[in-house]
Amino acid sequence: MLNNPFAVQTPEDISAENAHDLFVDVFSDFHQVPKPGHTFLHGPRGSGKSMMFRYMLPDCQLIDLKSKINELNYFSLYVPIKKTDLNIIDLQKLENHAEYVLNEHLLVTYFAANIFEDLSKLVDLNNIDSSNFKNVDKFNSKFKQLLTFSGDKDLENFTLGEKIDFAILKDKMNSLHRSARNYINRISFNTILPYEDALCSYLDFLFPLIQNLRDLGFIGETCPIYLLIDDADNLSLTQTKILNTWVSFRTTAHVSIKISTQLNYKTYRTVNGSRIDSPHDYSEVNIATIYTSSKDKFYKRIVDIVEKRLKLYLDLDISAKEFFPSNNEQEKRINIISEEIRSNYSDKGKGASAADDVKRYARPDYIKYLKMKKSGSTYSYSGFLQLVSISSGIIRYFLEPASKMYGEMMSLGTANDIKEIPHTVQHEKIIEYSSEFLTTEFDKVFKNEDHTPETLSTSDKLYNLINALGEMFHEILVSNASERRVFSIAFTSRPSTSLLKVLDLGVSYGYFHESTIGNKKGSGRSKLYILSRLLGPYFKLDTTSFAGYKFIKAEVIEIATIKPKEFGKHMKKEISKLGENEDDHQLKIDL
């Protein structure tokens, strides 16, 4: 176990016991994932996709179910896709030369090698006696047959023993993969050479190979087999089309493909140009959407994660709220404001109930009071509830700052007796983290301001947009508007291609989450772009609210991306006019 209970570990590198101990069952939120059927699991980096896959692997399931290997509910095979494992630039050479065939061979051999690697580790680490496997001769003979049909020319020296040794099978697949890679490297700078090695496809090689594994008896006869493909955004466009083609095959009775992406999946087209669609071909889960639209679900998950870790690492039986206390002074003052709102409700009430007004105005009024007072006091973002809200539906965004807070406490020499993280440490670290979140992508952007709209890159425009919206949301928070806790925008007009590109980049970086909302005309739904709450501390927003949004003209937001100062000037003017009678959800800014 590590010293820091909140340290983020790569699921791939965690032992089955550790993964099992740390995992919080999230499948009630994502019920499609462990069920048979092809599934896409989308979510930004750090949202828990790989951990879900890790938990679904047989070694964890063996611990969880305390069953025999052939009694598992499903049998998962894990294939991680790293950045340039498969998506290599030299494949461009294949554009007019068996592009799909060779790419599919690369995918199939890569997948098969990883599957055998997993099985080899599973047997070794779980003391599974492979001499008990059934039908070894039958499996070996079928495996050799598949290799023969693939055109493998190196079969004479390939012998399989009486016992199954997955490491030998893995080496064989590694070797077939590397032969093809070697061919691609050889043609990089030369004319096309004839390809004379094996060619493996999904339907002729990988699918039957996975089915044949059942013959060995360690996978239950009716047990569904899942192929867990992690970070499929790292595949090339051609490879993505090939994977989609596999999804289009109705193989779910035998093998289901579970694909995780970081919201950058390149296409849903297959190699013949047709589309795969949900729910016809696959089901789809977006972790960010589920957790940003259901605050309670996410809150409960984080409570479970934190309390599990406090118990496991620190042997502490305390609540997450106790470990991450709020700033008491601040909460007292907010309570006083709440009482005032309650007692004035009958005269000055704006919402449906006094409680509703307290929720809407107490915290924003306190933030406004601090700003007006100019005493140097700042709003504190401490407290478990706020930290969960700030983490914006992404588990890593809670764990990483929590890990830094705990690290700070350790550096203060209190490692042996940490029973809580003081609110000052929480506040300091979450402010730092919020600021880093923006500067990770936009480090030192706009140190020089000599840009013209024409020279702005998409990321420059995104940086402008984030700042413009962050400042606008802050202005609304401290205004006289009736709804002040605004975090989202929707458009009343059609956004241009250029603006959509900026917004898409923002979504892929995790600065915005997408959702939908009934449009102003009531004739359908519009896309809602929700600013990540992780930016809340940076822009001094009230992060405890998920509710507020503004409809705004796309043309105005376009101006915000290229002329942020001009946007800011007009925006402040309009917001200063907002009062009790304005249309709650419409913000008109004339430029």
Next chain:
Amino acid sequence: MIKKHLEYKLPEFDSFLSNSNVDLFICSTSFEERCLTIPQMLPDKIKNVRVLHFNKSYSLSNDNLDKMKNLIPRLSTITIEKNNPYLSFINLLTQLNSIPFENSCKRNVLIDISTVNREHIYLLIHIFLNEINGLKDKFNLSICYNSAKEYSYNSLTNSTKWLSKGVREIRSVLGFSGNFVPTKKLALILLTGFETQRAKKVILNFSPNKLILGHASKEDAIEESFQEYNFSIFKHINEFSNYPMEQFSFSCKSAQSTKDFLNARIKEIELNYNIVIAGLNNKISTLGIALCGLENPNVQICYPTVNQYNVDYYSLPSEDVFLFQF
């Protein structure tokens, strides 16, 4: 592979050029003024001059191309691509093969890599030093490099210095994609420079099982202040990284020394790891990485493209020229 490594001051290098027998000179345009330093010393006797120029380039680069054309009227342009290295390669190979030389004896080519972008340095090294391209036996290769006196030269403090912002894409380098074993773990060897964000992005994108993080060595730094700034960035990245990490220092003056270190480290870990190398320091260390890549075909070199460069104040040329003869 490198037979000679020489260092000159600009006037000495001018004399060297006048007395040399260069048959073909290759350089690159850039938004950096440095792209003109060596070309403007070129004697008339060097008949064949080719300049690499990006399709859809910055206006400053276009201006520098015009200046070069005025200085060297015999100069021809080879168009290269920012985001299509394969097309760049085809253009380079086609144009280099079509230069009419009087006889078939081995020619001397001198490449000024001062402002050639890293990806094209790798391509040029592959073209001239890998046998499969057919040019290795036709040319004796020399490479020269005019180092920078200062980077981000309008910034008064290190904290406001910047060379690039945003990372557009991280890709393997054409010809250096390596040959990975699908089931091995990944080691990333990263030679840090002045670009924090670019380095962080490379690490996050690869999520390596082992990170080998390098900084410029004190003894082989171009300038002491460069080394200090680089070391501060190295420390920052080191703190940011959550991956199992080891550190090393490399030479910014000797490509051979950088290559030798990388070769030795690769030998130690290649049995257990697929290896990716990313170079973010100067062009001499980049040259060392390219040479290492040639000798280690299983190793991958990667290149992170950026969203924007500090085109106005990127660098100022120094008085020093490094020459590497192969």
